[in-house]
Amino acid sequence: MKGQYSSAIILAANVLALYMIFIWAPPERSLGDSYRVFFLHTSSAWVSYLAFAITFISSILYLRTGNLRWDLYAASSSVLGILFSMITLITGSIWAKLAWGLYWNWDPRETATLILFLAYFGYISFRMAISDRDRRARISAVLGILAFISIPLSYFSAVFWATLHPMPLLPTARLRLGVEPPILLTLAVSTLGATLLFAWMFYLTLSTYRLIDNVEDSVGRG
Amino acid sequence: MNQSADFRNIADFLADVWEILLKDLRLELRKKYEIYSIIIFALLSNLSFAFALGPSNPNVLKFIPAVLWMSILFIGMLGFTTVFIREMDKGSLDGLRLAPISPQAILIGKTLYTFILMSVGAVFIVPSSMIILNYIFNSDVLLVVMVLILGIFNLAIVGAIVSALAMYSESRALIIPAVSLPLIPGTLIPSVLATGKLATGASLEMILPEIQLNLGFLLLMSAVLWVTFEYVLYD
Numbered sequence: 095m096k097g098q099y100s101s102a103i104i105l106a107a108n109v110l111a112l113y114m115i116f117i118w119a120p121p122e123r124s125l126g127d128s129y130r131v132f133f134l135h136t137s138s139a140w141v142s143y144l145a146f147a148i149t150f151i152s153s154i155l156y157l158r159t160g161n162l163r164w165d166l167y168a169a170s171s172s173v174l175g176i177l178f179s180m181i182t183l184i185t186g187s188i189w190a191k192l193a194w195g196l197y198w199n200w201d202p203r204e205t206a207t208l209i210l211f212l213a214y215f216g217y218i219s220f221r222m223a224i225s226d227r228d229r230r231a232r233i234s235a236v237l238g239i240l241a242f243i244s245i246p247l248s249y250f251s252a253v254f255w256a257t258l259h260p261m262p263l264l265p266t267a268r269l270r271l272g273v274e275p276p277i278l279l280t281l282a283v284s285t286l287g288a289t290l291l292f293a294w295m296f297y298l299t300l301s302t303y304r305l306i307d308n309v310e311d312s313v314g315r316g
Numbered sequence: 317m318n319q320s321a322d323f324r325n326i327a328d329f330l331a332d333v334w335e336i337l338l339k340d341l342r343l344e345l346r347k348k349y350e351i352y353s354i355i356i357f358a359l360l361s362n363l364s365f366a367f368a369l370g371p372s373n374p375n376v377l378k379f380i381p382a383v384l385w386m387s388i389l390f391i392g393m394l395g396f397t398t399v400f401i402r403e404m405d406k407g408s409l410d411g412l413r414l415a416p417i418s419p420q421a422i423l424i425g426k427t428l429y430t431f432i433l434m435s436v437g438a439v440f441i442v443p444s445s446m447i448i449l450n451y452i453f454n455s456d457v458l459l460v461v462m463v464l465i466l467g468i469f470n471l472a473i474v475g476a477i478v479s480a481l482a483m484y485s486e487s488r489a490l491i492i493p494a495v496s497l498p499l500i501p502g503t504l505i506p507s508v509l510a511t512g513k514l515a516t517g518a519s520l521e522m523i524l525p526e527i528q529l530n531l532g533f534l535l536l537m538s539a540v541l542w543v544t545f546e547y548v549l550y551d
């Protein structure tokens with residue numbers, strides 16, 4: 095019953111967010127309706143960073159406690175982090191095309207997100223290549239920490255690097271969104287909706303991983 | 317009293333690092349197959365870039381940083397695979413675990429070994445590229461050497477840890493690029509930028525931000541690995 099209530103709340107929040115993004119929010123002064131992709135981009139970026147931060151914290155907690163629960167948290171959030179960072183990259187490219195005239199501009203945040211996506215893609219591939227559960231948890235936890243701390247370094251490197259490249263092709267006035275209250279409110283609701291959606295998907299992924307572990311245990315015992 | 321005990325501990329630690337390094341170097345010098353592969357790779361990569369860029373390319377200085385660091389990176393990839401995976405394959409990993417040596421000393425010894433292996437490659441790549449691609453660095457040679465040493469050492473740290481992680485995976489060497497490449501941009505980008513500036517005659521002040529970034533990478537990676545490497549080595 096409790097689960098049904100939470101599912102209903104998550105569904106309602108996301109339907110409301112979609113309504114506000116595509117219907118309620120007014121067109122932007124310079125970009126018109128095309129700016130609406132910005133809401134999907136920002137909220138998915140926030141969720142992907144949140145997911146990778148959960149993987150990082152869970153990895154530290156696993157190494158400290160040795161409790162496999164933290165390993166499952168790290169694995170589940172990294173899978174979702176990859177999904178949401180992929181959405182971030184796709185919507186970001188669309189946004190960049192509209193605002194700057196190019197799909198890919200080597201903006202430091204864009205580059206850092208791509209590296210983040212690749213780092214955790216490597217993390218997931220690596221997890222799949224180790225069959226022993228305890229060993230996989232321990233070794234992946236170290237990689238989970240290394241992947242996360244390398245992100246600020248990649249970001250600052252990309253900042254230096256980006257200064258060598260021509261960035262906007264369109265007038266800079268088009269880069270700034272008018273921060274009108276309806277736009278801010280829509281952004282807040284879409285971010286909340288995406289976060290709740292992440293929480294629900296996290297629960298489902300975690301349950302799936304637990305089920306896989308139980309099946310592996312049963313097969314091992316049988 | 318305490319100070320002399322600390323000094324003895326540090327001396328023991330350094331002696332352990334030296335032993336690990338010496339062991340790997342002896343093993344490599346006995347077989348020499350990695351050194352030979354690295355030298356051949358260095359020459360082949362320069363030739364390939366020369367064919368790709370064409371003879372007497374006027375823009376060669378623009379491409380040099382990318383040419384050098386890509387070759388060094390791929391040499392590293394050749395070397396990374398053997399650092400720890402060799403211990404696992406030959407069954408000597410248990411001996412390493414049981415030896416009265418701290419995991420940090422093992423990591424530093426292995427990093428230094430990787431660094432030497434990559435530096436040997438760089439010693440061939442840099443001069444041969446200057447001859448084959450017909451260019452010279454227009455700045456202080458010491459600065460070029462400093463940028464190369466710092467960048468290669470950072471790559472060696474990543475290589476050593478990635479090899480240690482990959483030895484547990486079933487795909488072994490195949491997983492190394494997937495795991496190491498996302499960790500590398502933090503040091504590769506500043507190294508490429510600094511080398512590019514040095515090729516056109518930059519001074520120390522001009523490459524200071526890149527040096528700082530590389531030093532930051534070195535400190536951060538070292539600090540994290542100092543704490544976590546124990547978990548990688550021991551089951």
